[in-house]
Amino acid sequence: MLDKNGVASLEQVKSRFPEQTRLLKPKAIIECYEDIPCNPCSTSCPFHAIEIGDDINLQPRLNIDLCTGCGICVTSCPGLAIMTAELRENRAVFKIPYEFIPYPVVNSVWSGVNRDGKVICDAIIEKVSLTSKQDKTALVTVSVDHKYLYDFVTVRTKNE
Amino acid sequence: MRILKHPILDFPIKKTIHFKFNGIEYEGLEGDTIASALYANGIKKLSESIEHHRARGLYCAIGNCSSCYMIVDHVPNVKTCITPLSEGMLVESQIGKGALK
Amino acid sequence: MINKELIIVGGGPAGLAAAYSAAQTGCHVLVIDRNPQVGGQLIKQTHKFFGSEKQFAKTRGINIAKKLISDVQKSELVEILCDATVVGLYPDQVISVLQHEEYRKYHFNALIIATGAGEKMLAFENNDLPGIYGAGAVQTLMNLYGVLPGQNIVMVGSGNIGLIVSYQLIQAGVHVKALLEAAPKIGGYKVHASKLRRLGVEIMTQTTIRRAIGEDCVRQIETIKLDEAWQPILGTENIIDVDVVCIAVGLTPLYQLLAMSGAKLKYVPELGGMVPVIDSLHQTSINNIFVAGDVSGVEEASSAIVEGYLSGIAAAANVGHRQSDYQKCIEDYQQQLKALRSGPFGAKIRAGLQKIEVEADAR
Numbered sequence: 001m002l003d004k005n006g007v008a009s010l011e012q013v014k015s016r017f018p019e020q021t022r023l024l025k026p027k028a029i030i031e032c033y034e035d036i037p038c039n040p041c042s043t044s045c046p047f048h049a050i051e052i053g054d055d056i057n058l059q060p061r062l063n064i065d066l067c068t069g070c071g072i073c074v075t076s077c078p079g080l081a082i083m084t085a086e087l088r089e090n091r092a093v094f095k096i097p098y099e100f101i102p103y104p105v106v107n108s109v110w111s112g113v114n115r116d117g118k119v120i121c122d123a124i125i126e127k128v129s130l131t132s133k134q135d136k137t138a139l140v141t142v143s144v145d146h147k148y149l150y151d152f153v154t155v156r157t158k159n160e
Numbered sequence: 161m162r163i164l165k166h167p168i169l170d171f172p173i174k175k176t177i178h179f180k181f182n183g184i185e186y187e188g189l190e191g192d193t194i195a196s197a198l199y200a201n202g203i204k205k206l207s208e209s210i211e212h213h214r215a216r217g218l219y220c221a222i223g224n225c226s227s228c229y230m231i232v233d234h235v236p237n238v239k240t241c242i243t244p245l246s247e248g249m250l251v252e253s254q255i256g257k258g259a260l261k
Numbered sequence: 262m263i264n265k266e267l268i269i270v271g272g273g274p275a276g277l278a279a280a281y282s283a284a285q286t287g288c289h290v291l292v293i294d295r296n297p298q299v300g301g302q303l304i305k306q307t308h309k310f311f312g313s314e315k316q317f318a319k320t321r322g323i324n325i326a327k328k329l330i331s332d333v334q335k336s337e338l339v340e341i342l343c344d345a346t347v348v349g350l351y352p353d354q355v356i357s358v359l360q361h362e363e364y365r366k367y368h369f370n371a372l373i374i375a376t377g378a379g380e381k382m383l384a385f386e387n388n389d390l391p392g393i394y395g396a397g398a399v400q401t402l403m404n405l406y407g408v409l410p411g412q413n414i415v416m417v418g419s420g421n422i423g424l425i426v427s428y429q430l431i432q433a434g435v436h437v438k439a440l441l442e443a444a445p446k447i448g449g450y451k452v453h454a455s456k457l458r459r460l461g462v463e464i465m466t467q468t469t470i471r472r473a474i475g476e477d478c479v480r481q482i483e484t485i486k487l488d489e490a491w492q493p494i495l496g497t498e499n500i501i502d503v504d505v506v507c508i509a510v511g512l513t514p515l516y517q518l519l520a521m522s523g524a525k526l527k528y529v530p531e532l533g534g535m536v537p538v539i540d541s542l543h544q545t546s547i548n549n550i551f552v553a554g555d556v557s558g559v560e561e562a563s564s565a566i567v568e569g570y571l572s573g574i575a576a577a578a579n580v581g582h583r584q585s586d587y588q589k590c591i592e593d594y595q596q597q598l599k600a601l602r603s604g605p606f607g608a609k610i611r612a613g614l615q616k617i618e619v620e621a622d623a624r
Contacts, residue, residue, distance in 0.1 A: 003446040005464045006454025034451050035604040037563070038311040040319035056313050057604030076319050078309035079452030100432060101167045117461035135309070135321060136168050154459050161409040163433050168307040168321065171407040196406035204391040205477045215477040217391025221398030223295065224379040224515070241398075244297070 002033060007115045013150050017085065018064050020149075026069025026086035026095065032059050032079065044076035071095040071129075075137040085149065092149040093126070098138045102157075103128055110155040112144045121148050123155045162189075162200055179249040194240035194251055195221065195228050206230050206240065207254040230254050264368045265291045266580055268356060270347045270518060271375035273301020274562050275554025277329040278569025279373050279576070284336040286584050288577035291367070292339065293358060295346040299333075300326035301377060302397065303562060305404040307432070308425055311450075312563035315597060322562065323404075329566070350521040354549070371549045371576040374519055375569065378512035378533060378555035383417060386472035388508075392479035396426040396509035403433045411505030415482060416440040417470050421561075423509030424453035427462060430507075437462050438501060443469040443487055450606070470506070471498065479506055514556045522547050531613030532558035538617055541595065542575040543568060551576045558617075560602075560610055567597045 002008050008031060016029050030041065030050070035057040042052040042060055049066035050073060052058055069084040074097050084095040104110055104125040112123035127141035144152050163171055174189040181198060188197025195218055198206065205215045207230055219227040223242040232238040233250050236258020240251070267283050269276045272294035280290045292299065306322020317325045333339045345360035356372070358365050380395035382388065392411070396418070399410045414435055416427045419442035427437045440457065445467050447454045454464060467487045474481040486497035513534035516526060525538040525546035536558050537545045544551050553572040554565035571594035578587055602610050 002451050002455075004466050006447065006451055006456075006458040008455065031455070032452065036311060036450050036452075036606055037313070037601045037604055038318060039313050040309075043314055044319065054600075055603065056600060057607075077452075078311050078319055079450060080456055081452040099167050101165055113459055113461075115455065115459055117459050135319075135324075137309075156461075163403060163407045163409050166407075167432050169323075169404060169407075192406060196402060196408050199402060199410075200406075200408045206391070209389070214389055215391050216389070217478065218394055218398055219382070220380055220395045221401040225395075241401075242296070 005116075008033060010150060013115070017150065020087060022064055023085055023087040026071075026084040026093070027064060027067050028062055028069065028073050029083050029085050030060050030062055030073070031081045031083075032077075035059060036079075038078065040076045040078065041073040041082060044072050046070070046072060069095070071139050075134040075139055080137070083153070087146055087149070088143070090146050091143045092146045092152065093141065093143045094152060095139055095141050096154055098128075098140045098155070099136065103130070103138050104140055104142075104155060104157075109158070110142070111158055112142070112148060112152045113154050113156050114148075114151045115153050119156065120151055121145055123152070125155070161202070177245050177247050179245060179247070179251060181251045182253055188245045192245040194230065194232060194238075194243050194245050194249065196241075197245045198240070198251070205253075210257055213255070229258065231258065236260065262355070262366050262368050265289065265370070267291070267371045267373070267576055268293065268367060268369040269373045269375055270356070271301070271377055271554070271556070272296075272299030272341060272343075273375060273377050273554060273565070274303055274325070274329060275377070275556075275565040275569035275572075276301070276373070276375035277333050278566045279375060279553050279573035280339045281329070281332045281336070282570040282573030282590075283577040283582070284333070284338040286574060286577040286582035288338065288580065288582040290339045291342065292333070293342045293345050293347055295344070297344055299330055299341060299343065303329075305397075305400045306562070307404055307429055310562060312561070312601060313597075316563035316566055316601070318563075325562070325566075347518060350518045352523065369549075370580040371551065373551045373553055373572050373576050374537075374556055375552070375554045375565075376515040376518060376556045378514045378559050380508070381511045381513050383470070383508050383510050385470050387475070387479070388473060390473050390475050390479045391477065392475065392504060393473060393506045393508065396422050396507040399505065399507050400426050400429060403435075404429065409433060409435065411435060411503075413438055413503050414505045414507060415470075415501055415503050416507045416509060418442065418507075418509030418511070419444075419447045419449055419454065419464065419466070420509060420511065421449035421453060422512075423507070424449045424457060426507060426509060427457055428453065428460075431457075431460055431462075438503065439463045439465055439484075441468045441470060441484060442466045443491065445489075469493075473506060474500075479503060482506055512555060512559045514559065516556060519545065519550075519552070519556070522550055524550060527617060529558070529613045529616050531609045531616070536613075536617065542591070543572040544575065544579075549576070549579055558610065558613060564598060564601050567594050567601070570594050571598075
C-alpha cells in the first residue's frame with residue numbers, strides 16, 4: 001500500500017501504462033501518484049509530451065503520441081519516479097534511473113527487482129548512459145522477460 | 161571509516177593531521193572537525209554527562225545541541241562538531257563540569 | 262560601532278536569496294553566518310530538488326548552494342562574514358557578533374533573521390546514548406566529511422528528511438535496516454518511500470522506538486507497535502541490532518534572536534514550534550526586522566528561497582531602495598509561495614500560517 005510502505009498496487013501501476021500495443025516503441029511510465037509541487041518532467045521534455053500546467057501540484061499527464069521514450073524525464077524527475085517501457089518480442093525493455101556505484105556493466109546479468117524490493121527475475125543490462133546533463137543520474141537500459149512488464153522496477157547486483 | 165567513492169560526491173585525498181585523544185595519537189584529515197576525525201577513527205563516546213557519568217557523543221553535529229563538549233588544548237566546553245581539527249591538537253573527554261583555570 | 266544598511270543573520274538558502282535580491286536594488290548587505298562557509302543545510306543535500314524552475318527544481322541541493330553563493334559573490338554590495346555568531350540583538354537596532362574570540366557591535370537600518378531550524382529530539386529510554394543522532398547529523402558526517410556513519414542503521418521518522426537521508430545512507434554504502442513511523446501513514450512524499458522500498462528497506466508504520474540498548478553506545482533498539490490511539494501494544498516488542506539510530510522527527514525554528522528583539526512570537530505546532538508573527542512582507546512586529554526561511558515556519562528549501570527573495574526586496578525598500586517593479590516582484594514571490602503551498606502537502610503550512618495571520622490582523 002502506497003501510504004504504508006511506498007508500494008503502488010498493481011492497479012495503480014497499470015493505470016500509468018498505455019495499451020501494450022503502444023509499447024512497440026519506448027514510452028514514459030510516470031509513477032507520480034501524489035499531488036506534490038514539482039514540474040521538471042514537464043519542463044525537461046523536449047517533445048512537450050508531459051503536461052502539468054500552471055498549478056505545479058497537479059500530477060503529470062503524458063501525451064503518448066508525442067512521447068518518443070528518450071528518457072530525459074527519467075533522469076530529470078527528482079523523485080526517480082519515471083521509467084520508460086518497451087515490448088520487444090518476448091522481452092520487456094526498460095530505461096531506469098540509477099544512482100549507486102558500481103554502475104551496472106553492459107551485458108552483465110543483474111537481478112530484476114519489484115516495487116516491494118523482492119528479486120523476481122534476471123535482468124540483462126543493455127546500455128548505461130551518464131551524460132553531464134543527467135547530473136549523476138545514470139540511465140540504465142535493461143531487459144527482462146516480458147511477463148514482468150508490470151512488476152519490474154529496478155535492478156540489484158547479484159552479490160547482495 | 162571513510163567513504164572513498166560516492167555516486168554523487170567527490171572525496172579527494174586530503175592531507176593527514178595528527179592529534180591526540182586522551183593521550184593516544186590519532187590521524188584525521190584536513191577539513192575534519194574534531195568530532196568527525198574521532199568518528200572516522202571509530203570513536204563515538206566523546207565525554208560523560210556531569211551528574212550520572214553517562215556516555216556522551218554527538219547529536220546534531222552542527223553546533224545546536226551542545227552534546228559534543230570536550231576539552232581541547234586545555235579549554236573546556238568546546239563544541240567539537242564545529243571546531244576544525246588542527247595539527248597537534250590535544251583533545252580530552254570532559255568529565256564533570258568544565259573549569260576555566 | 263559599525264553601521265550597515267541591511268544585515269542578514271544566516272547564510273543558508275533564505276539568507277543568500279535575500280542578500281541577492283536586496284543587492285539588486287542597490288542596498289548594501291552584510292550576511293553573517295556562524296559556519297566556516299555559507300550555504301546552510303544545502304551544502305549536504307545531494308538529492309535533486311522539487312518545485313519549479315524558479316526554485317531550481319531538478320538541481321541537486323549542493324549545486325543550488327553553489328548557484329546562490331555565486332549570485333551573491335558577483336555583487337559588490339554584498340559582504341559575507343563567516344565563523345561569526347550573532348550573540349545579541351538589542352532594541353536600538355544593534356547586534357553583537359562573536360568572531361574568532363573577538364566581540365563587535367553593528368548597527369543596522371534593517372535586519373533579516375534567517376537562522377533556520379534545528380532538529381527535534383524524541384523521548385525514549387537511553388535516548389542519550391552515543392550512536393543516536395539527528396538525521397541531519399548523519400548527513401553532515403557522510404556528505405560533508407566523508408565519514409561513514411555506521412553499518413546497520415534504523416531511521417525513525419518518515420517525513421521527507423527521514424526518507425531522503427535513508428536513501429543517501431544507502432548511496433554511501435550503509436545498510437538501512439528499517440524506517441519506523443509512529444503514524445499510520447508515511448509522512449513524506451510517496452515517491453521517496455517507493456525508492457526506499459524497492460531497495461529493500463522495511464518501512465514500518467504504527468511502530469516506534471521504545472528504548473535503546475547499549476553501554477557506551479547503542480547496540481540494539483526495542484521497537485513496539487502502536488494502536489489507533491497511539492498507545493503501545495504490549496507483546497509487539499521487537500529487538501533490532503543496530504550501530505546507529507537516526508532521529509528524523511521534525512525541525513523546530515531557531516527563534517532565539519527574535520525572542521531577544523521582543524518581536525511577537527507564537528507557538529504554532531504546524532510550523533514547527535515558536536515562530537514570529539509576521540505580515541505579508543515577512544516583517545515581524547518590530548519595525549525593520551524581517552524573517553525568511555525555516556525560522557518563520559518549517560517548510561522546504563524551495564519556500565525558503567522565495568521567502569528570501571521577498572524579504573530581501575521588502576527590507577531594502579524599507580531603507581530607501583524601492584525599485585519601480587517592486588510591487589510586481591512582491592506579487593510574483595507571493596504567488597510562487599502560494600503555488601508551493603497549495604497542494605495537499607501544503608495543508609499543514611496553510612493551517613499554521615492562518616494562525617499567524619489572525620494574530621497579525623489583530624495587531
